[in-house]
Amino acid sequence: MFIKKLPHLLVTLLAAILIGCGTSNPLADEAQSNLKNQDFEAAIASAEKSIETYPGDPLGYYYKAVALGELAGSKDDPSERLEYYKKMNDAFETAKTVADTSENKPGEIDNISGVKVAVWQNEFQKGVDYATNDSLKGTVENPMEYSLFHLRNATEIQPDSASSWNVRAQIAARNQEFKEAVTSKEKYMSMISESEIDTVDYMHLGNYYYNLGNEEKVVEAFEKGKERFPESTPIVTNLADAYRRANQPEKAISTLESLVQQNPDNAQYRLVMGTQIYQQALELQDSMGTNSEKIMDLQQKLKQANGSEKDKIKSQIQQLSDQNEKMLARKEELTNRAEKEIKKALEIRPDDPAAYETLGVIYQNRAKTLFDRRNRTTDNQQAAKFDKQGKEDIRQAMDYYEKAVELDPENQSYWRSLFQIYTFLGMDEKAQEAMEKAGMDG
Numbered sequence: 001m002f003i004k005k006l007p008h009l010l011v012t013l014l015a016a017i018l019i020g021c022g023t024s025n026p027l028a029d030e031a032q033s034n035l036k037n038q039d040f041e042a043a044i045a046s047a048e049k050s051i052e053t054y055p056g057d058p059l060g061y062y063y064k065a066v067a068l069g070e071l072a073g074s075k076d077d078p079s080e081r082l083e084y085y086k087k088m089n090d091a092f093e094t095a096k097t098v099a100d101t102s103e104n105k106p107g108e109i110d111n112i113s114g115v116k117v118a119v120w121q122n123e124f125q126k127g128v129d130y131a132t133n134d135s136l137k138g139t140v141e142n143p144m145e146y147s148l149f150h151l152r153n154a155t156e157i158q159p160d161s162a163s164s165w166n167v168r169a170q171i172a173a174r175n176q177e178f179k180e181a182v183t184s185k186e187k188y189m190s191m192i193s194e195s196e197i198d199t200v201d202y203m204h205l206g207n208y209y210y211n212l213g214n215e216e217k218v219v220e221a222f223e224k225g226k227e228r229f230p231e232s233t234p235i236v237t238n239l240a241d242a243y244r245r246a247n248q249p250e251k252a253i254s255t256l257e258s259l260v261q262q263n264p265d266n267a268q269y270r271l272v273m274g275t276q277i278y279q280q281a282l283e284l285q286d287s288m289g290t291n292s293e294k295i296m297d298l299q300q301k302l303k304q305a306n307g308s309e310k311d312k313i314k315s316q317i318q319q320l321s322d323q324n325e326k327m328l329a330r331k332e333e334l335t336n337r338a339e340k341e342i343k344k345a346l347e348i349r350p351d352d353p354a355a356y357e358t359l360g361v362i363y364q365n366r367a368k369t370l371f372d373r374r375n376r377t378t379d380n381q382q383a384a385k386f387d388k389q390g391k392e393d394i395r396q397a398m399d400y401y402e403k404a405v406e407l408d409p410e411n412q413s414y415w416r417s418l419f420q421i422y423t424f425l426g427m428d429e430k431a432q433e434a435m436e437k438a439g440m441d442g
Contacts, residue, residue, distance in 0.1 A: 028060060048060070155168055202229075256272060370389050374386035
């Protein structure tokens with residue numbers, strides 16, 4: 001039968017305990033002997049007899065705790081160990097309580113901390129290894145689950161170990177256990193000093209809450225992060241995203257403005273701000289599209305309506321059209337502002353392909369909006385105006401995308417955008433080249 005060996009540190013500790021002439025408690029001596037033979041069930045039985053026979057002797061509780069810890073470690077499935085560790089901790093605590101009332105405190109009581117460290121170290125290291133060691137990962141079907149079970153055990157054994165809670169949070173997240181990830185990360189952050197909390201801690205916490213769909217807590221996490229690290233681009237941009245999702249667009253923009261104000265010559269800050277502003281413009285565009293679909297449905301219903309029903313539908317159409325006009329004005333305002341920020345970023349950092357791509361997107365979407373308006377109007381003169389401006393914008397988008405691929409020729413996303421524009425403009429040879437560069441030819 002396979003017998004699991006004791007961790008090295010625990011063997012050393014037990015060796016120190018077992019050297020000598022024994023105790024005045026024969027049942028404790030028996031528990032010692034069984035532990036030495038690694039017969040943990042027998043050791044527990046002897047320890048429990050000691051507790052019953054010598055209730056004032058802490059050694060019964062002590063040896064029961066040690067045996068429970070080793071019995072837990074002998075279980076191949078780490079999920080089966082947790083209850084043993086809970087009982088181990090209880091027995092150790094009782095041993096210390098009883099020892100405090102004893103006339104002669106046994107030396108073994110001073111070993112409790114070392115024994116727990118040895119058991120904790122084994123569980124914690126296994127948790128880390130199942131997550132990072134490729135050879136160990138291949139030994140089980142779900143290595144990340146095994147990792148999490150080991151880390152749950154580690155935090156049970158040593159709940160005061162901040163590092164255990166931090167690693168447990170990350171592994172819980174990788175197992176999609178985001179509630180556990182949140183509680184573990186918050187536990188970790190409450191245990192360390194404020195000066196030790198890093199930007200990554202707020203990033204992780206915000207991400208965990210995001211995956212739980214708790215936008216209020218996402219905002220709270222990143223607000224605290226911004227308070228501590230006001231110049232952290234990842235924290236500030238994630239806070240702006242959270243404000244946007246929480247339907248607080250002005251807060252989102254002002255949050256990014258604070259970055260730009262701190263360092264107006266930072267191209268990245270301006271690029272991020274411009275991109276965020278444009279994201280809000282795109283959301284308005286989506287809302288306008290939804291309204292336009294509703295208008296089309298209502299126009300179909302209008303053909304079949306009579307009397308008061310017709311008036312009601314007309315009123316609904318007018319209301320949606322008015323909303324779209326207001327959103328269009330706001331969208332154009334945001335788009336112009338975004339364009340201004342991105343162009344300013346390019347003045348500071350002229351060789352940024354991402355900035356050129358974003359400008360390409362802006363002009364491509366402008367062109368689409370103009371072509372949509374061209375298709376909806378019944379005024380031929382107005383349609384010709386929309387068509388002309390749309391074509392000018394689509395060529396401007398092409399110029400920006402071409403600059404982006406000039407700076408980053410391996411970026412397939414840029415080539416895909418060029419393929420769309422070349423195809424639209426009937427530039428077949430260039431479209432073919434772009435298709436190949438985009439990896440779309442196979």
